[in-house]
Amino acid sequence: VSPRMPDLVAFAHSVEQVQSIVKYANTTRVPLVPFSSGLNFQGGTVPREGGIVLNLSRMNNILAVDADNWSCVIEPGVTARSLQDELERHGLRAMLPRGIHANRSVLTSVLERDPALAAASFEYGNELILDTELVLPTGELFRTGLWSSGNTPGSPMGPVRAMVNRLWTGAQGTLGIMTKMNIKVEYLPKKRKILLFQFDSFPEAIEPLRMIQRKEIGHECFLINNFNLAALLCKDWTVPDHIPAPMIQSRDFDALRSTLPDWLMAVCLNGGPRMPEKKIAYEEEALMAIASMARLQALNDSHLENILLAEVLRPWGILKKFCYRGSVHDVSFKTPLSKVPLFQRIVMEFINEYNYPLQDIGVYVLPIERGRACHCEADLHCNPNDRNDVARVKNLWEEVSRRFIDEGGAFFDRPYGIWADLVYSRAGTYTQKLKEIKREIDPNHICNPGHLCF
Numbered sequence: 001v002s003p004r005m006p007d008l009v010a011f012a013h014s015v016e017q018v019q020s021i022v023k024y025a026n027t028t029r030v031p032l033v034p035f036s037s038g039l040n041f042q043g044g045t046v047p048r049e050g051g052i053v054l055n056l057s058r059m060n061n062i063l064a065v066d067a068d069n070w071s072c073v074i075e076p077g078v079t080a081r082s083l084q085d086e087l088e089r090h091g092l093r094a095m096l097p098r099g100i101h102a103n104r105s106v107l108t109s110v111l112e113r114d115p116a117l118a119a120a121s122f123e124y125g126n127e128l129i130l131d132t133e134l135v136l137p138t139g140e141l142f143r144t145g146l147w148s149s150g151n152t153p154g155s156p157m158g159p160v161r162a163m164v165n166r167l168w169t170g171a172q173g174t175l176g177i178m179t180k181m182n183i184k185v186e187y188l189p190k191k192r193k194i195l196l197f198q199f200d201s202f203p204e205a206i207e208p209l210r211m212i213q214r215k216e217i218g219h220e221c222f223l224i225n226n227f228n229l230a231a232l233l234c235k236d237w238t239v240p241d242h243i244p245a246p247m248i249q250s251r252d253f254d255a256l257r258s259t260l261p262d263w264l265m266a267v268c269l270n271g272g273p274r275m276p277e278k279k280i281a282y283e284e285e286a287l288m289a290i291a292s293m294a295r296l297q298a299l300n301d302s303h304l305e306n307i308l309l310a311e312v313l314r315p316w317g318i319l320k321k322f323c324y325r326g327s328v329h330d331v332s333f334k335t336p337l338s339k340v341p342l343f344q345r346i347v348m349e350f351i352n353e354y355n356y357p358l359q360d361i362g363v364y365v366l367p368i369e370r371g372r373a374c375h376c377e378a379d380l381h382c383n384p385n386d387r388n389d390v391a392r393v394k395n396l397w398e399e400v401s402r403r404f405i406d407e408g409g410a411f412f413d414r415p416y417g418i419w420a421d422l423v424y425s426r427a428g429t430y431t432q433k434l435k436e437i438k439r440e441i442d443p444n445h446i447c448n449p450g451h452l453c454f
Helices: 017-030 082-088 106-111 144-147 163-168 203-214 226-234 251-259 275-294 301-313 317-323 337-354 385-406 418-424 427-442
Strands: 010-013 031-034 052-055 060-068 069-075 128-134 141-143 177-184 192-199 220-225 263-270 329-334 362-368 373-382
Touching: 017 031, 017 052, 017 128, 017 177, 060 082, 069 082, 069 128, 082 106, 106 177, 128 144, 128 163, 141 144, 144 362, 192 203, 192 275, 192 301, 203 220, 203 263, 203 275, 203 337, 220 226, 226 251, 226 301, 226 362, 263 275, 301 317, 317 329, 317 373, 329 337, 329 385, 337 385, 373 385, 385 418, 418 427
Parallel strands: 010 052, 031 052
Antiparallel strands: 060 069, 069 177, 128 141, 128 177, 192 263, 220 263, 220 362, 329 373, 362 373
C-alpha cells in the first residue's frame, strides 16, 4: 500500500474517548482510521485520505478471565504475548494464528479472521468471537450477544447465536471501531505430544490428512514446506521487530533447506484436564494405525518436536522468514484439499514465466472444519530496497491471485488491497448490499474511506 501521512494522531485510553473522537470526526467530516498495533501486514491502517489515525494501543487491558467458562474480555491494545502470558497463569491459552507477531493486537487478529492453529474443527477455533462492544461510525455504543441485554459477556448461555458481529469481521474499521471483545480460550494442556510425518510432495499427504481429520485425531494439525521449516529452525535469524525487515544472509538456512524434507505434517495431541495420558494414548494409537495403513514416513527429531510444540502456543517464530529477503507477499485463501494440487500447478506456471525460484516459496496448509476445507498460504519473497525485484514479485503475486480467483475454488475471505477489486467485482449484489449498510451506519463516510469496496 502506498504510504500516506495522517493529519492528526489521537491516542484513546477509554471507550468514552473513542466516542468523543468519532463524534468530532462526524462534525468536521474528517476521515478516521482505527489503529491498534500496525502489524496486520495488509496496510489496513494506512490513511488513504489523510485525516485522523485513532491509536488504540493504550487500551491494553485484559478486563476479565473466566476460567470456568473458558473466555476472556480484551481491549484492542492487548497483544498476543501479553494475553498468552496472562492466560497461562489461569491454566488457559488463547488460540492464536500461525505467524501472528508477538506484539500484534489479538482483537484485530480475530476480527481479521486470521485462522487459528487450533482450528482443526468447527468447535475448536473457527468461531472465537463471543460478545463484542464497538463504537459505530456515528459515535453510538453498540453491543452484541448477552452484552446487549446488560448481562455479563460470555456467560454459560454463550452468544445466543447473535452472529451480527460477523458484519465487522474483515471490515478494517470501515464500519465501526471495536473497543472490547469477549473471545473463547482453551485449557492449557498438561500433557502434549507432537508426531511428525514427511512427504516428497503435497498430493501424497492429502488422503492421510483426510483420514486423520475424519477420526478427529489431534488438536493442532498443519503442513509446512521445506522453506518455511528451514526459516523456523534457522539459528541466524530472529523474529524482526519491524516489517519489512533487514535481509540477513544465512548459511544455516541454506544447509537446513538441503537436509529437511520437502513437506512436513505435524499432528499435536493434547491431553485434556482429566486423564490426559489416556487421551493422548488412544489418539496416538489411532494415528499410528492410519500411519501404518497409509505407509507414512515418520520423522523422529526431538529438537524439532520441541520447537514445534513451543510454536503452537506462541506461533510467531515463523516470522523469521522475513529475514530471507526482507519482505513477503503472501497469497492466502481457503479451498478444498483436492484443489491444492491445481493451485500448485498454477504457481509453477507463473514462477517459470517470471523466473522466480521454486525453492524460494514458503507454503503453509491448515485443515479447517476437520478437513472439509483448508487454509493455504504461499509466500513470495522480495527485497524491498530493490525496485525491480519489488515490481517483479508484486506483478507475480497479482497474476497468481487473479488466476486463483478465475479458476474457482480459491476463496479469499480477507479481500484487502488488489484482492478487494478482484473479489467485489465478481459479487455485485453482495457489494451493493455492503455499500447500502455503509451508507446507513456511516452516513458521513468517515470510517477508513477508500478501503475494501468503499
